[in-house]
Amino acid sequence: MNSSDLSRLWNDARIRRIAIQVILVALVVFCFWWLISNTSQNLDKLNKSIGFDFLSQNAGFQIAPTLGTWLFSYEVGQSTYWDVYLIGIINTLLVAVLGIIAATVIGFLVGIMRLSNNIIFRSFATVYIELLRNIPLLLQLFFWYFTVLRSLPDKRGKVDLIPGAVSVNLEGLFLPFPIWHSGAGFAGIILLIAAISALYMRAKSRSKQLMTGHPLAIWRITAGIFAAACLMIVVSVGIPMEWSQPTFIETGPILKQGFDKATAIMIIPEMLAVWFALTLYTAAFIAENVRSGILAVSKGQTEAANALGLSTGQTLRLIVIPQAMRVIVPPLTSQYLNLTKNSSLAVAIAYPELVSIFAGTAMNQVGKEIEMFFMMMVVYLTFSLLTSAFMNWFNHRSKLVER
Amino acid sequence: MKNLPLIVIVLVIGGGLGYFLGGGNEQAVEQEAAMETSSESTLEAVKAKGYVQCGVSQGLPGFSNADDNGNWTGIDVDLCRGVAAAVFGDADKVRFTPLSAKQRFTALSSGEIDILSRNTTWTMTRDTQLGLNFAGVNYYDGQGMMVPSSLGVTSATELDGANICTNTGTTTELNITDYFRANNMSFELVAFEKADEVVAAYDAGRCDVYTTDRSGLAAQRTKLTNPDAHFVLPEIISKEPLGPVVRQGDDQWFNIVRWSLNAMINAEELGVTQSNVGSMMGSDNPSIKRLLGEEGNFGEELGLSNDWAANLIKAVGNYGESYDAHVTPLGLARGVNALWSDGGILYAAPIR
Incomplete structure (x- = not known):
């Protein structure tokens, strides 16, 4: 390769761009390597090692209740x-x-x-x-x-x-x-069903409003659904919760x-x-x-x-x-x-x-x-x-x- | 100038590489410099700059505390002033650097200060792993507990169920947890980052107990709204020997600090005080003659003048005088910090 080849390489925009990219990557890698090796050297000097073993050690101090x-x-x-x-x-x-x-x-x-x-x-x-x-x-x-x-x-x-x-x-x-009694699970399921049906009615009301301009009486319907659910729970298991x-x-x-x-x-x-x-x-x-x-x-x-x-x-x-x-x-x-x-x-x-x-x-x-x-x-x-x-x-x- | 961008890039990259290589060289130079300073003894360096640089606390009454005019007082401060008097014959050739608990060891090992005299507990880890040497003990402390008198509690064994305020990041948290577990008592810990907030929260009644070193309790109690309504329980739940610290690897300086402390304690034992040191010069007691440099050449062996200890006592007095001036006003009796001959454990090696 003589000097004119070299100058042709320098003047080739594509090669020049690639060269710049390669050098930049090398610099970044070098920086990181330098940082990490320097840190580990200094830790060595202090007789410290890197590791996560400490996570399984028992902690000997009290923490406020939260x-x-x-x-x-x-x-x-x-x-x-x-x-x-x-x-x-x-x-x-x-x-x-x-x-x-x-x-x-x-x-x-x-x-x-x-x-x-x-x-x-x-x-x-x-x-x-x-x-x-x-x-x-x-x-x-x-x-x-x-x-x-x-x-x-x-x-x-x-x-x-x-x-x-x-x-x-x-x-x-x-x-x-809250203190839960037996029957709390059953009550939970009933309330979940009630909530889903209320959401369904809400969606229905919205589509009706879009079609006709008149919504359903959605609040009354929702209240009704939940009242029915509560009644069902009280009748079947009583009130399964107390404070x-x-x-x-x-x-x-x-x-x-x-x-x-x-x-x-x-x-x-x-x-x-x-x-x-x-x-x-x-x-x-x-x-x-x-x-x-x-x-x-x-x-x-x-x-x-x-x-x-x-x-x-x-x-x-x-x-x-x-x-x-x-x-x-x-x-x-x-x-x-x-x-x-x-x-x-x-x-x-x-x-x-x-x-x-x-x-x-x-x-x-x-x-x-x-x-x-x-x-x-x-x-x-x-x-x-x-x-x-x-x-x-x-x-x-x-x-x-x-x- | 088609090549201009290329030239610029080459220059930038070359400069970057040069920086890193140069950085490497600088490091080497710094290391050499560090070796040179360590080969120069601390005593020579101190004499050359004309003063002792002493690391102290950020304000702990009785130990190291600055007044409104920036004058430092306390037993930790007296030790530094004593070393300055021993080296220069002038106790004012000392400068103080207030340091937090976190900064203190770094400041010493980096050479920023010559002595660390900052109510620092001597432990094995600090002695062996931090490249430091403890030159002795100038206060035997221990972790204690303070309670409001209104609780009617008289012993730490009655503290089952207490809420306890303390600082985070010290051995205090571990000691108190150990103590309550060992005695099978329950407690809740409220741990603050800074001492000022601990005091404020305890003062507000958030906690039944405030725990830290007993000397710290006595000092912090003065900051409470009504100090007399609180008292420190008799139990001591840990050993906290506090003392001056120097860098490892300079035995001469280590000896100077150690023997300055010993001289203060020996002076009390021999009855040499700040006021009578002049008349004691003519004493027939060989121990006093050796202490004051009238017999032997103990000072010269340390690298100082023979009247080093006389200068020291003239400047700051003996250990007992220093204690009475600074620590007694906090309400802390001598206790274990009394001389061995008075029933305490303060026992300095003889000057002989």
């Missing part, structure tokens, strides 16, 4: 670090899901209020949004947590929200739980006084504070998304609806919101993702979610930083991708169908 510890019946000395990981995931998911639901409801309400003609509603919404959006979430978390703590009696006292059923004190919110009676112990050893945890569901105040803070903070952002979505619907739509004689509520529900959804949903997705990721701030106020118990307590005991952070990144990535996938599907559904 949904996760209940689901996996966590017990010190019996449960492993893998259980700790799962408990962390469940607790993170719990606040994320509850937060998303509550933030959506409050966000929509406040967003609509922000555009209301009523000055009280409108100014309330404005103040709410500007206040909560502009204060750092961590501060709000502390505010709610210590407000909740400071305003409640300690565990030897209580405030009854619904006497005999729902009470609250510093240990948490106590709720009764537990939360018992409050006022005598005996002072540390054993308070609610008997075997008789109630306990929701710890850390969980309530995290939920409050995440919900109210995210709702402020969602409210702004909703407002922008509604404003994006042309005013002609509302005027046309008014001209047809629809009420304000109907206009909002049937005309404006469905069209606003396609503007609301994409930013709503990122708010949901933010809420899930922000839940990791809960470590500051002792709510045992993933970052707190897995990256905090467990990591300090076993010292496997790389493996544990990798496992956590997998969790948050999975949550986020699943949320995105669902919201993309929903977005696709609510897109404007153009003919």
Whole structure:
């Protein structure tokens, strides 16, 4: 190959492009190799190895009672670090899901209020949004947590929200739980059948409305179906369920006084504070998304609806919101993702979610930083991708169908 | 200029490769530099820069705590000031670096500080796996529990069913879990990331018990709304010997720190105090003569002057004086931290 061959190669656009691609790939591979070899070298120096063996070791520390510890019946000395990981995931998911639901409801309400003609509603919404959006979430978390703590009696006292059923004190919110009797399965099946037939009637009513313009009296039909189902259950098996009676112990050893945890569901105040803070903070952002979505619907739509004689509520529900959804949903997705990721701030106020118990307590005991952070990144990535996938599907559904 | 894009690409890639190769060389250079610094002794480095760099806590009254003017006080601080006095004859030739629990060992092994004097527990893992050496014990601590007096509890064995507040990421969580399991008692743990939130939550009544090292309990109690309404239970559920730490591999510096601490304890035993150190110079007691450098050449063997210990005691006093000035006000009696001759376990090797 002489120099003119070489210059011909250089001047051949196709070969040049291939060469660039090959070199780029080589560079990327080199970077990764360098990163990984450097890390493993440094770990060697510290006498550390990479491995996931620690997951089967027993965890020697206590975790505050939450949904996760209940689901996996966590017990010190019996449960492993893998259980700790799962408990962390469940607790993170719990606040994320509850937060998303509550933030959506409050966000929509406040967003609509922000555009209301009523000055009280409108100014309330404005103040709410500007206040909560502009204060750092961590501060709000502390505010709610210590407000909740400071305003409640300690565990030897209580405030009854619904006497005999729902009470609250510093240990948490106590709720009764359902106790199922025999026949509960049968009742469940009957109710399921009732629900399916109600849905069927609803579909039928809709098709009738499309055909004739007159729907069936769907609410009356649904009520009838369920009344019949309930009657059937009561007649055949009685009421197959009762609520537990939360018992409050006022005598005996002072540390054993308070609610008997075997008789109630306990929701710890850390969980309530995290939920409050995440919900109210995210709702402020969602409210702004909703407002922008509604404003994006042309005013002609509302005027046309008014001209047809629809009420304000109907206009909002049937005309404006469905069209606003396609503007609301994409930013709503990122708010949901933010809420899930922000839940990791809960470590500051002792709510045992993933970052707190897995990256905090467990990591300090076993010292496997790389493996544990990798496992956590997998969790948050999975949550986020699943949320995105669902919201993309929903977005696709609510897109404007153009003919 | 048909070849311009190609030339640009070649330059970029060449530069990238050069960066990586150069990076490799830089690493080699850094390693050489690190070897050089380790061959230069810590004492020489300290003398060259003119001060001792001392790692302390971010604020633990009695041990290392800064006042409004940035002046550090406490027994951990006194040890650093004592080392500075032994090296330079001037206790003010010391600078302090406040460190969190997480940062402390990295700061020491990277050479950012010369001594870590930060209520650090001496454990086997830390001694063997982190490349560090503990130069002694300046406070024998143990994990304890604080409760509100209103509970009427007098012993930890009555704590069945308690809610317990503590910090996450320390041995505290494991110790308390072990203790309750061993005694077959139930409890619930509320673990916060930072000590301030633990105190606030305990103060609000979220927990019946606050657990951490006993010295920490005494210090944090001062932050409660009504400190007198709380007291520390007698049980000690773990051993936490706290002491100064240095890097492994520099025996001379290790000896200087170790013997500075020993000198403070020996001075108390021999009755040498900050105020009488001058008059003690003429003492007939051979032990005092050796301590104050009037007999033998102990200071020179350490690489210091012979009046090293005299300077140290002039600057910070003996161990007992330091303890009384900083720890006693917290309400912590000497207890096991008394001299062996007074019924404690403080026992320094003799200067001989």
